[in-house]
Amino acid sequence: MLLEFIAIIAAGFGLAGIVLSINIALRRRLPQWIVPAAAGAGMLLMAIWLEYSWLDRTTATFPDGVEVASTNQVRSWYRPWTYVVPLTNRLIAVDHRFDRRHADVPGQVLTRVILAGRWEPMRQYGVVFDCNLDRRADLLDEVELDHGGQLKNANWVRLSADDPVMQAACGR
Structure with missing residues (x-):
C-alpha cells in the first residue's frame, strides 16, 4: 500500500513536470492552473491503473497449477468509470498442486482454495469437493478422514451444478 501511494505521488510529480x-x-503561454491540474490528473490516472491492473499483477505471481475460478466485479458511484468497465476486486482460485483423491471415493477431490482481495491478505484453506453430489466441505479442526x-x-454445503469453483476443482 505504501509503494502504491509513492507511485501515485510520483506519477503526479512526473506529469506535472x-x-x-x-x-x-x-x-509560458499555457494557463497557470495547468500544472496542478496535470499533477492531479497524473495521480488519478495512476490510481485507476493500479486498481484495474490488480488482478493481472496478482495472478502473475501465482505458480503453475493455480487456476482462477471466480472473480468479483463491482461498480461504484464514487468511481464513475466502473460503470463503463467494472472493477475486479476479489478472486477465488483453486491450487491444483494440492489435489488429492482417495481410491475408495473417486468422486471427491481434496484441494486448496485461495481467496484474494484488493487491500486484503491472501487466505488459503483446504476443501473437499464431492463432484458427484455437487457439494463441498471446508476442512476445519474437527473434520477427520x-x-x-x-x-x-464434515459440514457439507450444497452447491449448484454450475458453481465455477467446484467446476475448476473437479476438472469439468
Whole structure:
C-alpha cells in the first residue's frame, strides 16, 4: 500500500513536470492552473491503473497449477468509470498442486482454495469437493478422514451444478 501511494505521488510529480516543461518551451503561454491540474490528473490516472491492473499483477505471481475460478466485479458511484468497465476486486482460485483423491471415493477431490482481495491478505484453506453430489466441505479442526476415504464431522454445503469453483476443482 505504501509503494502504491509513492507511485501515485510520483506519477503526479512526473506529469506535472512534463506539463511544466512544455509550458516553459512554449514561453509560458499555457494557463497557470495547468500544472496542478496535470499533477492531479497524473495521480488519478495512476490510481485507476493500479486498481484495474490488480488482478493481472496478482495472478502473475501465482505458480503453475493455480487456476482462477471466480472473480468479483463491482461498480461504484464514487468511481464513475466502473460503470463503463467494472472493477475486479476479489478472486477465488483453486491450487491444483494440492489435489488429492482417495481410491475408495473417486468422486471427491481434496484441494486448496485461495481467496484474494484488493487491500486484503491472501487466505488459503483446504476443501473437499464431492463432484458427484455437487457439494463441498471446508476442512476445519474437527473434520477427520477415515480409512475408507469418508469425512467424519464434515459440514457439507450444497452447491449448484454450475458453481465455477467446484467446476475448476473437479476438472469439468
